[in-house]
Amino acid sequence: MAKNTPQPKQNEAVSRRDFLALGAGALGLIGLLQTGGMALQFLAPRRVDGEFGGVVAVGPAESFPPGSVTEFPDGRFFLARAADGGFLAVSRRCTHLGCAVSWHAADGQFACPCHGSHFDLIGDVQNPPAPRALDTYPITVSDGALMVDTAKAQQRDSFAPEQLVYV
Numbered sequence: 001m002a003k004n005t006p007q008p009k010q011n012e013a014v015s016r017r018d019f020l021a022l023g024a025g026a027l028g029l030i031g032l033l034q035t036g037g038m039a040l041q042f043l044a045p046r047r048v049d050g051e052f053g054g055v056v057a058v059g060p061a062e063s064f065p066p067g068s069v070t071e072f073p074d075g076r077f078f079l080a081r082a083a084d085g086g087f088l089a090v091s092r093r094c095t096h097l098g099c100a101v102s103w104h105a106a107d108g109q110f111a112c113p114c115h116g117s118h119f120d121l122i123g124d125v126q127n128p129p130a131p132r133a134l135d136t137y138p139i140t141v142s143d144g145a146l147m148v149d150t151a152k153a154q155q156r157d158s159f160a161p162e163q164l165v166y167v
């Protein structure tokens with residue numbers, strides 16, 4: 001090897017150009033992560049208590065007489081109280097194609113305006129084409145008030161006595 005040939009330095013410092021490229025890459029990665037985080041936040045289900053998707057406080061059990069149905073439009077459900085005092089939080093979403101059912105007190109039935117399905121007070125199908133009973137939501141009791149968690153729809157084929165909640 002010639003004595004005067006320049007040798008590359010083993011621990012040469014990072015050049016200004018490399019440093020800027022690294023910095024730009026890091027900033028780009030941070031921006032990408034922020035954008036991804038915002039997108040995930042936007043797509044995540046919204047849980048606002050008192051509205052559909054959150055927990056809805058419906059009040060004390062004694063506010064609802066046996067054999068009654070009370071609509072909670074913001075929660076998109078009906079609180080049904082069976083004749084024996086048991087409660088069910090019944091979804092208003094028809095199990096056929098998802099239209100909103102309404103309660104017809106005179107007939108004692110939920111009716112779907114789209115294709116004519118009917119359901120009784122506890123959500124069982126009385127008239128198809130709905131293939132199964134209306135979904136329900138879990139009911140808990142807090143400080144004497146009934147709470148309905150509308151984030152957790154419970155599918156069922158038909159009514160069973162153990163679905164009723166007693167306070």
Ligand code: FES
Binds near residue numbers: 115116
């Ligand atoms: S959506 Fe209710 S009967 Fe079709």
